[in-house]
Amino acid sequence: MMEFIAANMAPLMFGGLVLFMVIGYPAAFSLAAVGLFFGLGAVQLGLIPPQFFGNLTYQLFGVLSNELLLAIPFFTFMGVILEKSGLAEDLLEGFGQLFGGVRGGLSYAVILVGAVLGAITGTVAASVIAMGLISLPIMMRYGYDVRHATGVIAASGTITQLIPPSLVLIVLAAQLNVSPGDMYIGATGASIVQVLLFAGWVLLLSIIRPQDVPALPPEARTLRGWPLAARVMRGIIPSLALIFIVLGTIFLGLATPTEAGAMGVVGSMLLAWINGRLSRRLIWEGMEATMRLTAMVVFILLGSRVFSLVFQGVGGGHWIEGMLANLPGGVVGFLIVVNVFVFVLAFFLDFFEIAFIVIPLVAPVAQALDINLIWFGVMICANMQTSFMHPPFGFALFYLRGIAPRETVKTRDIYLGAIPWLVLQLILVALLIAFPQMVTAFLSDGPKVDLDSIQIVLPQQGTGGTPPPVFDMSAPPSFK
Amino acid sequence: MSERDSPAGGIMALALSLPRGIDRISRVFGIVATWLVLFSSMISAINALFRYSTGAMLWLERSYGWQVFGWLLGVYGRNSNALSEAVWYMFAGMVMLGGAWAFKINEHVRVDLVYGAISEKARTWIDLLGGLFFLLPLCVLMVYFTWPWFWQSFMNGEGSLNAGGLVRWPARLMIPLGFALLGLQGIAEIIKCIAALTTDYVREFAYEKPLQ
Numbered sequence: 001m002m003e004f005i006a007a008n009m010a011p012l013m014f015g016g017l018v019l020f021m022v023i024g025y026p027a028a029f030s031l032a033a034v035g036l037f038f039g040l041g042a043v044q045l046g047l048i049p050p051q052f053f054g055n056l057t058y059q060l061f062g063v064l065s066n067e068l069l070l071a072i073p074f075f076t077f078m079g080v081i082l083e084k085s086g087l088a089e090d091l092l093e094g095f096g097q098l099f100g101g102v103r104g105g106l107s108y109a110v111i112l113v114g115a116v117l118g119a120i121t122g123t124v125a126a127s128v129i130a131m132g133l134i135s136l137p138i139m140m141r142y143g144y145d146v147r148h149a150t151g152v153i154a155a156s157g158t159i160t161q162l163i164p165p166s167l168v169l170i171v172l173a174a175q176l177n178v179s180p181g182d183m184y185i186g187a188t189g190a191s192i193v194q195v196l197l198f199a200g201w202v203l204l205l206s207i208i209r210p211q212d213v214p215a216l217p218p219e220a221r222t223l224r225g226w227p228l229a230a231r232v233m234r235g236i237i238p239s240l241a242l243i244f245i246v247l248g249t250i251f252l253g254l255a256t257p258t259e260a261g262a263m264g265v266v267g268s269m270l271l272a273w274i275n276g277r278l279s280r281r282l283i284w285e286g287m288e289a290t291m292r293l294t295a296m297v298v299f300i301l302l303g304s305r306v307f308s309l310v311f312q313g314v315g316g317g318h319w320i321e322g323m324l325a326n327l328p329g330g331v332v333g334f335l336i337v338v339n340v341f342v343f344v345l346a347f348f349l350d351f352f353e354i355a356f357i358v359i360p361l362v363a364p365v366a367q368a369l370d371i372n373l374i375w376f377g378v379m380i381c382a383n384m385q386t387s388f389m390h391p392p393f394g395f396a397l398f399y400l401r402g403i404a405p406r407e408t409v410k411t412r413d414i415y416l417g418a419i420p421w422l423v424l425q426l427i428l429v430a431l432l433i434a435f436p437q438m439v440t441a442f443l444s445d446g447p448k449v450d451l452d453s454i455q456i457v458l459p460q461q462g463t464g465g466t467p468p469p470v471f472d473m474s475a476p477p478s479f480k
Numbered sequence: 481m482s483e484r485d486s487p488a489g490g491i492m493a494l495a496l497s498l499p500r501g502i503d504r505i506s507r508v509f510g511i512v513a514t515w516l517v518l519f520s521s522m523i524s525a526i527n528a529l530f531r532y533s534t535g536a537m538l539w540l541e542r543s544y545g546w547q548v549f550g551w552l553l554g555v556y557g558r559n560s561n562a563l564s565e566a567v568w569y570m571f572a573g574m575v576m577l578g579g580a581w582a583f584k585i586n587e588h589v590r591v592d593l594v595y596g597a598i599s600e601k602a603r604t605w606i607d608l609l610g611g612l613f614f615l616l617p618l619c620v621l622m623v624y625f626t627w628p629w630f631w632q633s634f635m636n637g638e639g640s641l642n643a644g645g646l647v648r649w650p651a652r653l654m655i656p657l658g659f660a661l662l663g664l665q666g667i668a669e670i671i672k673c674i675a676a677l678t679t680d681y682v683r684e685f686a687y688e689k690p691l692q
Contacts, residue, residue, distance in 0.1 A: 024595025024603070025610035026588035033614035036621050057629045060655055064572035067564075073574060074521050255528045262524035287517040292587045294571075295513065295578035299588060302575075348593055 006045045010316035013038045027353055031303030039310035048313045059305045067258055071170045073294040074261030078268050079123030080286035085272035088130030091235035097223045098232055100216035103206035106139050107152045107213055111198045114156025118163035120242045128157030128399040136404060145212035146409055147417030154396035155421035158388040162381055163191040165246050170257055172377040175359040180257045186374040186439040197424050242267050297352050304356040317364055324365045331369050335433050338362050339383050346387030375439040379432045386425045389418045496675055499668035503584055506665050510581030513574045520570035527563050530556045561642040569651045576658025580665040586685040608673035611666050619663030626656045
C-alpha cells in the first residue's frame with residue numbers, strides 16, 4: 001500500500017486536487033491545503049526532505065514581491081474608473097453616426113470601439129456594459145437581428161483580452177516567465193487578425209442576410225459634417241491620449257507595464273474629472289472592488305505555488321511531461337491537446353485558475369518541445385477568450401444579461417447569438433497554430449520599436465524582486 | 481439569534497458575538513488594504529512620471545537655471561528605490577491584509593460545478609468541513625513556517641539589496657499576519673456555519689462568481 005502511494009504520489013495528488021476543487025471550497029485554500037497535506041505525507045514517506053518547506057516561504061514572498069503582478073490592481077482600478085468616465089459613450093455615439101449609413105454599420109462601430117477600448121484598458125466588463133447600454137437599444141430600434149446584436153457586443157467586449165495592454169497577457173507572461181513587452185508585441189498581430197475576422201463576418205452577413213444588419217435610415221443620422229467630426233473627435237482624442245499613456249509608453253520602452261497601468265489610473269481619473277463624473281464615491285468603490293479582486297486572484301496564485309512546489313517535488317513534472325511529450329503528431333499534437341484541454345477546462349474554471357494551475361504544468365513541456373513561449377501564450381490567451389462567451393460562466397454574456405431588457409432580449413437569444421463569434425474565435429486559435437508567423441513575425445523582424453522595448457523590459461524577466469531600472473540622477477549637472 | 485428564550489439560543493447568541501468581533505477586525509484591515517490600492521497606484525504613477533520627464537526637467541534646469549527641478553530630481557533620485565519598493569510592499573499588504581475580508585464577504589472564487597447546484601444546507605456543510613480541515617490547518621502551518629523567517633529578518637534588521645531601499649521585515653510580516661487574519665476569519669466563518677446548521681441564523685453573503 002505504502003509503496004503504491006509512494007510510487008504514484010503525483011497522480012494521487014492531482015486526483016486529490018480535482019476532488020477537492022470540485023467540492024466547491026474556495027480554490028485558493030483547496031490548492032494550498034492539498035499541497036501542504038501531500039507535502040507532509042511525502043516527507044513522512046521520505047520522498048522529499050523535511051527542509052523542502054523552507055522553499056515555501058521564498059516562493060510565497062516571490063509572488064508578493066513580483067513587480068509585474070502589480071499590474072492586476074492597477075489595470076482593474078483603471079478599468080473601473082474608465083467604465084464610469086463616459087469615454088465609451090462618446091466613442092460609440094460618434095462611430096455609430098459615422099458608420100450608421102452602411103449595412104452592418106452599427107456592428108462595425110461596436111467592433112471598432114471594442115478594439116479601441118481594448119487598447120486602452122485590460123478588463124472586459126467596462127466595454128461590454130457600456131456597449132450594451134448604448135448600442136443595443138439603437139440596434140434593436142433600427143431592426144438589427146437580436147442574436148446578432150447581442151453576439152457582436154459580447155464578442156467585441158472580449159477583444160480586450162487579446163489586445164495589449166491585456167491583463168491576461170501580463171499574467172500569462174509572468175507564468176511563462178517571458179517578457180510582458182514581447183508578449184504584447186506578439187499579441188498585436190493576432191488581435192488585428194481577430195478584429196478583421198469579426199468585421200469580415202459582419203460583411204458576410206450584410207451580403208447573405210442583409211435583413212439582419214440594416215443600414216440606418218437617413219433621419220436616424222442626426223449629425224453631419226462638422227458636428228459629426230467634432231463628435232467623433234471627442235471620443236478619439238482622449239482615447240489616443242490614453243492609448244499613448246498606457247500602450248505607447250510600454251512600446252517605447254519608457255515604462256514597465258505596471259507603471260503604465262498606474263499612469264492609466266491617473267489618466268482615466270483625469271478623463272472622468274473632465275467629464276464631471278469623478279466623485280469620491282466612484283474612487284472608493286473602485287478601490288474596494290480592486291482590493292477584493294486582487295486579494296482573491298493573488299491568493300489563488302499563492303495557493304497554486306504551494307501546490308506546484310510540492311507537486312514538482314514529488315515528480316509531478318515528469319509525470320505530466322511523460323504523458324504530453326509523447327503524443328502522436330509531435331508539436332502540433334501537443335498544441336491541439338493542450339488547446340482542447342484548456343477549452344474544456346474553461347467551462348469549469350475561470351481564467352485566473354487556468355493560468356495559475358494549468359499553465360505551470362504544461363509550460364515546461366512546451367519548453368522541452370522547443371515551442372516559442374510567446375506564441376504559445378498568445379494562443380492560450382486567444383483560446384481562453386472563448387470562456388467569456390460560452391455558458392455556464394460566460395462573463396460577457398452575464399454582463400449583457402444584466403443590462404438587456406428581459407421582454408425583448410431572451411436569455412436564449414444571448415446564448416445562441418454568441419455561437420458564431422465563438423466559432424470565429426476558435427478559427428483564430430486554429431490560424432495561430434497553423435501560422436506561427438502571426439506572432440513571431442512581429443518579434444523577430446519588427447521595426448526598431450521592438451529593440452527599444454526589449455532593452456528596457458528585459459530586467460523584468462527574473463523572478464520579480466528586482467525593481468525597474470532607475471536613471472542615475474543623484475548628481476544633476478547644475479547641482480554642484 | 482432571535483430565539484433568546486431557549487437556552488441553546490442564548491448560548492448561540494453569545495457565541496455569535498465572537499465572529500462579529502472578528503468581522504470588525506477583518507474590516508479594519510480590509511479598509512487599510514483598500515487605501516493601499518490608491519496609494520500604490522499614485523506612487524507608481526509619480527515614479528513613472530519622474531522617469532518620463534527626467535530629460536525635460538534637466539533641460540529646463542540647464543536652460544533657465546531654476547533650482548527647483550534639480551532639487552526635485554535630486555530628492556527623487558535619492559528616494560527612487562525606496563519608492564518603487566514601497567509600491568510592492570503595498571501590493572503585499574493589499575493582498576494579505578485584504579484576504580480575510582474577501583473571505584468574509586465570500587469573494588474567493590470557487591469551482592461551482594457542484595456547489596452551485598446543491599442546497600444551502602449542503603453548502604454550509606462544505607464550508608464548515610472545509611474551514612475545519614482545509615483552512616485552519618493551512619493557516620496554522622503557514623504561520624508556523626513563515627513566522628521564524630519574519631522574526632529572523634526583524635531581529636537582524638535585514639535591509640534591501642538596493643541602495644536606499646527599505647528594511648525588509650514589514651514586507652515579510654505580511655505573510656504570517658495575513659494567514660493569521662485569514663485563520664481568525666476562518667474561525668468566525670466556522671462558528672457562523674455551526675450557527676446556521678443548529679439555529680435559524682442566516683449567513684449573509686451568498687456566493688456569486690466574481691466579476692472581472
